[in-house]
Amino acid sequence: MDFITVIDYFGTFAFAISGVRLAAAKNFDLFGAYVVGFVTAVGGGTLRDLMLDVTPFWMGQPSYVIITGLALLFVIIFRKYVVRLDNTFFIFDAIGIGLFTVVGVECSIAAGFPVWVNIIMGAITGAAGGMFRDIFINEVPLIFRKDIYAVACVCGGIVYYLCLLMELPQVFVQVISALAVIIVRLLSVKFGISLPSLKPEDQ
Amino acid sequence: MDFITVIDYFGTFAFAISGVRLAAAKNFDLFGAYVVGFVTAVGGGTLRDLMLDVTPFWMGQPSYVIITGLALLFVIIFRKYVVRLDNTFFIFDAIGIGLFTVVGVECSIAAGFPVWVNIIMGAITGAAGGMFRDIFINEVPLIFRKDIYAVACVCGGIVYYLCLLMELPQVFVQVISALAVIIVRLLSVKFGISLPSLKPEDQ
Amino acid sequence: MDFITVIDYFGTFAFAISGVRLAAAKNFDLFGAYVVGFVTAVGGGTLRDLMLDVTPFWMGQPSYVIITGLALLFVIIFRKYVVRLDNTFFIFDAIGIGLFTVVGVECSIAAGFPVWVNIIMGAITGAAGGMFRDIFINEVPLIFRKDIYAVACVCGGIVYYLCLLMELPQVFVQVISALAVIIVRLLSVKFGISLPSLKPEDQ
Numbered sequence: 001m002d003f004i005t006v007i008d009y010f011g012t013f014a015f016a017i018s019g020v021r022l023a024a025a026k027n028f029d030l031f032g033a034y035v036v037g038f039v040t041a042v043g044g045g046t047l048r049d050l051m052l053d054v055t056p057f058w059m060g061q062p063s064y065v066i067i068t069g070l071a072l073l074f075v076i077i078f079r080k081y082v083v084r085l086d087n088t089f090f091i092f093d094a095i096g097i098g099l100f101t102v103v104g105v106e107c108s109i110a111a112g113f114p115v116w117v118n119i120i121m122g123a124i125t126g127a128a129g130g131m132f133r134d135i136f137i138n139e140v141p142l143i144f145r146k147d148i149y150a151v152a153c154v155c156g157g158i159v160y161y162l163c164l165l166m167e168l169p170q171v172f173v174q175v176i177s178a179l180a181v182i183i184v185r186l187l188s189v190k191f192g193i194s195l196p197s198l199k200p201e202d203q
Numbered sequence: 204m205d206f207i208t209v210i211d212y213f214g215t216f217a218f219a220i221s222g223v224r225l226a227a228a229k230n231f232d233l234f235g236a237y238v239v240g241f242v243t244a245v246g247g248g249t250l251r252d253l254m255l256d257v258t259p260f261w262m263g264q265p266s267y268v269i270i271t272g273l274a275l276l277f278v279i280i281f282r283k284y285v286v287r288l289d290n291t292f293f294i295f296d297a298i299g300i301g302l303f304t305v306v307g308v309e310c311s312i313a314a315g316f317p318v319w320v321n322i323i324m325g326a327i328t329g330a331a332g333g334m335f336r337d338i339f340i341n342e343v344p345l346i347f348r349k350d351i352y353a354v355a356c357v358c359g360g361i362v363y364y365l366c367l368l369m370e371l372p373q374v375f376v377q378v379i380s381a382l383a384v385i386i387v388r389l390l391s392v393k394f395g396i397s398l399p400s401l402k403p404e405d406q
Numbered sequence: 407m408d409f410i411t412v413i414d415y416f417g418t419f420a421f422a423i424s425g426v427r428l429a430a431a432k433n434f435d436l437f438g439a440y441v442v443g444f445v446t447a448v449g450g451g452t453l454r455d456l457m458l459d460v461t462p463f464w465m466g467q468p469s470y471v472i473i474t475g476l477a478l479l480f481v482i483i484f485r486k487y488v489v490r491l492d493n494t495f496f497i498f499d500a501i502g503i504g505l506f507t508v509v510g511v512e513c514s515i516a517a518g519f520p521v522w523v524n525i526i527m528g529a530i531t532g533a534a535g536g537m538f539r540d541i542f543i544n545e546v547p548l549i550f551r552k553d554i555y556a557v558a559c560v561c562g563g564i565v566y567y568l569c570l571l572m573e574l575p576q577v578f579v580q581v582i583s584a585l586a587v588i589i590v591r592l593l594s595v596k597f598g599i600s601l602p603s604l605k606p607e608d609q
Binding site: 044051053061113114116117120131135138139140141143144146150151194195196197198199 | 438441443459468482
Binding site for chain 2: 456519549552557560602
């Protein structure tokens with residue numbers, strides 16, 4: 001199990017935790033919480049794979065199903081302490097979207113699509129899971145209203161191509177573009193930066 | 204038209220009825236009610252087929268489109284009496300999820316996936332239609348909060364494999380695993396058994 | 407760039423504008439508004455292409471991504487005047503669904519499906535984008551409750567086949583069936599015609 005895989009699993013765990021916790025806040029039962037956690041973790045990559053016409057990545061190995069189960073167990077056992085770990089989860093989550101974005105870009109490259117599609121697929125991989133989560137729990141998707149989130153994924157995709165242009169070795173391209181996502185995400189939250197919202201027409 | 208097909212059509216009818224009735228409760232127009240009924244009936248199998256990369260099953264023959272139309276007609280004509288038939292629909296619905304689960308497991312086996320994917324595909328086939336229905340009518344999906352529903356599908360998928368292990372003939376495998384779903388579903392409703400819910404963190 | 411392409415782009419623009427404006431009314435940020443605009447414009451065709459098992463149409467050329475960006479820019483710049491253009495947008499939108507319906511029917515024909523599937527694919531292409539838009543902004547889909555919308559698409563699909571039966575040249579078939587959608591849509595709004603709704607059972 002290489003380093004990338006370890007990070008991927010931690011990212012999946014952090015995503016699943018966020019789904020399980022929001023489901024718990026809505027009084028979902030254990031199974032519902034599991035499903036929301038799973039969709040949060042694998043939803044973005046699944047939508048990407050359907051559009052690229054390849055088999056959804058999580059159907060190739062049971063890791064993601066198991067990690068979501070561990071996330072559910074974790075929330076059940078450490079329910080009272082889980083709030084204190086918010087910062088830890090936030091870091092994992094940021095690392096997760098960074099890594100997911102790079103994975104998404106590379107899946108799309110492998111399928112032979114042009115640059116701009118690859119950047120979009122990176123953003124979908126990193127951000128669409130959270131969007132599905134919010135639709136399932138019947139909330140307006142958070143990523144559309146708060147924080148820099150999907151935009152961080154788009155930045156990461158662009159950085160990926162800048163690195164390719166500079167002919168950096170593959171591993172540098174991956175690390176630098178994932179870091180770009182993570183840094184944009186962390187800085188935007190730390191300094192409370194968010195995109196302006198469109199004012200409704202009647203104001 | 205064999206026995207399985209008859210059951211499949213009754214299950215589709217029961218699913219479509221549940222979609223049409225919930226749409227009516229939200230004042231949808233006739234077309235909207237039809238769409239919600241159709242999505243409830245075929246949504247689970249469609250998501251399964253997209254993930255297995257085969258053509259959605261309902262596109263192969265017009266039966267499902269027609270049965271949904273009959274369900275809409277049925278609700279329009281027998282609107283005042285339909286409530287009294289709740290128990291009948293409940294039975295059909297339970298039989299429907301039992302059969303849909305078996306169909307889903309077998310589609311996934313035919314596509315060459317491993318056991319755990321097949322069980323998930325069975326559960327998606329049986330339960331995802333109701334989930335889409337609730338998203339369309341803008342409610343928190345019921346299957347995440349009440350009753351044993353998707354869990355019954357998972358049980359059926361596991362029973363399917365236990366029967367395979369015992370090397371029972373195919374038709375016994377199908378009937379026993381469908382019955383497992385139906386029995387779990389009926390008993391859970393009869394005795395008011397539901398999964399515990401995750402308590403929100405602030406309690 | 408031929409005439410059909412010009413109309414396609416204007417239709418896309420009108421669809422994207424409707425998504426962006428509704429997102430603005432819900433205080434989405436700029437990125438969220440862009441995503442909702444994009445999903446409104448390309449969501450129907452994407453669902454169609456996933457079910458027909460072809461690559462989503464917008465992944466073949468960047469036009470749709472760019473047009474959605476222009477729509478966002480347009481709403482930002484002309485925010486105060488955009489309400490006055492409601493009638494103009496309505497016309498573009500009606501032309502858009504007419505054209506989208508024809509495109510959807512023809513994609514489905516090209517993929518070798520029977521008549522009734524083609525008509526459904528036409529309706530999905532014309533109407534599903536607006537449905538996704540409403541799910542994203544957490545509203546009950548408008549097309550299920552008000553006006554003749556998806557039904558106009560279905561009418562257009564049927565007219566398409568009547569024209570084929572009359573062995574009209576291809577371009578006439580396209581124009582007449584698109585016009586059928588547009589006329590049904592405009593007349594239903596002008597005269598306030600809508601489908602009856604199913605009365606809830608307790609009334």
